[in-house]
Amino acid sequence: EPEVTQTPSHQVTQMGQEVILRCVPISNHLYFYWYRQILGQKVEFLVSFYNNEISEKSEIFDDQFSVERPDGSNFTLKIRSTKLEDSAMYFCASSPRTGLLYGYTFGSGTRLTVV
């Protein structure tokens, strides 16, 4: 069964450093998403991406965050200057068309630890 692949599975970074989390969505999917889950808390929406642009973003997704689909296969989340509170599990998801009708496939997550 097709999978959403996320790398790395675990990343440790120093506060203030830039970090890029990578995702390879399912190949024929057109909608892409990032979610995060701080330890012990609910999963929270960050951003949705369609047709090479952000279609929706949350209040969490401020100027420190950006997303990109650089080469038609990867979908990346960049955090420019990490803070301690960015420590979380980050999930990528994709959908063949709008997730409202077709549902979502999630990756296994990247655990980001900011020290």
Next chain:
Amino acid sequence: KNEVEQSPQNLTAQEGEFITINCSYSVGISALHWLQQHPGGGIVSLFMLSSGKKKHGRLIATINIQEKHSSLHITASHPRDSAVYICAVSFGNEKLTFGTGTRLTIIP
């Protein structure tokens, strides 16, 4: 405010028991999802519902749109069903709003 609530937060049961996890939401939705999260953290989609009932193996999901309520049932529970089960809804846009999850532990 668009909210999703789940109950119970924790559930421990003996192998073979029938399990019910509940989800309620505050306003009308486009769709409701039941997801499973294993200890490693990965999320697996179990069901997507907008009405009625769906069944997959020992898992059954139901939704009552009028009452704004959904249930996930597991028949003949097994220790491998131990996981966190999460309800998430679409309130008419692309983002999912998640519940807090129900931690299920099945004892052999």
